[in-house]
Amino acid sequence: MLTGKHYIAGEWVESDEKFSSQPVTGGAREFCIGTPALVDRAVAAAEAAFETYGSITRESRADFLEKIADEIDKRGEAINETGSAETGLPVARLEGERGRTVGQLRLFASHIRKGDYLDRRYDEALPDRAPLPRPELHMIQRPIGPVAVFGASNFPLAFSVAGGDTASALAAGCPVVVKGHSAHPGTSEIVAQAIAAAIVACAMPPGVFSLVQGGRRDVGEALVQHPLINAVGFTGSHGGGRALFDLCASRPKPIPFFGELGSINPVFVLPDAARNRAADIGAAWAGSLTMGAGQFCTNPGVVFVETASADAFISAAARALSETAEQIMLTDGIAEAYRSGAARLQNTGNLNEIVGRACPGRNALPYLFETTLDTWSAEHHLAEEVFGPLGIVVRVPSAENFADVARAFAGQLTCTLHVDEGDTALAKTLVPIVERKAGRILVNGFPTGVEVSDTMVHGGPYPASTNFGATSVGTLSIRRWLRPVCYQALPGELLPEDAIG
Structure with a gap:
């Protein structure tokens, strides 16, 4: 049963103004719009909760994460029904995303039980050292306090209310205030209900989690500028992310903004691989490009292939893309932005449109363009992300050009090399x-599909993300919400339990 309300510090709270969801199927629902006052209430409760939650045992936090996962799974049918209606995503995709979401919650439970993330360090006391004695020193990682998380439009589960940012922050010991995305408010509420049930079952402080639905720009601004918020996790557009980043940096007490802002994820098909497999790689690339209507931040939007093999690659890709059926995009706004991005490229000289099929409304069909390296180098806007199933193939004159092309790129989430045996020397450079x-x-793969594991890095140099030393996927993402603390000459009864074993 959807209430259309916010969840704040253990209570379902109504606000005066409402907005209507924009589902693909079924009737629209009304949801409350967030306000700065509600943000303040949620953050104050998070700060109060931190005094308890930041110090409970790792076992208790792990149990809490696993209970959230169990409660989300219990609501699988409701998530499928509401999520598919709101976003147009097929049930199979939502079930896969739910599996990823509960999987990362359980992964973090296992991760914090092991304790390796604490990075414990110890220097024993040396009272007789000359010329000065050394005191006993302990160092561990400690949680930073309340964290703000912005739900993403393109992942209603895995990068939203209980997604990777929330899971890693709760694992670290940080309460979380989530600003839900208006593209899927019903799905967000169902997941919040699951977290609420876990809070009660595990006797957690109620302010450990809050969800503020919808809201205008002032809600996001109030959240990142609240003096009790210590860091922000964000997945979304470059423009929106950069605006929030600047607000975080301009605060009286600046805080880190961990924004994942998108990428065009270049693919380099090296000469021997192109000669041997151009058609196969082209067809496979088309499949990756159109997966999920191209609405992944790891979508491989540009391919560089030597001119001698480009025709075979382009022909195979064009054939596969021409056979792709219409796909529903997540929101009307995303669909319109996709059409605008395609139109911008259509107006670029020396950029040849190979496949171009516009769709009205919320649906999308692929676009394929091809051009020369000279045009790519001269038209810098070609390197800007178009969110959707649109790709550009760039003809590279010779193998010697690949290194210069790679050097010219700004930061990316991923980079792919297709390599055969004869390409080893070039690949090494x-x-x-x-x-x-x-x-x-x-x-020899494609970047769509991000494994949730200890080794995964989902981030990169700016503008792919705002912090090149962080990742938003994988167990290393917990480090965003921790800071090192050194304890000098503290007796054992004053040390945190985690510092001594």
């Missing part, structure tokens, strides 16, 4: 270049 540009490097 490219890897040191692209590892400075991207958080994840792939060989």
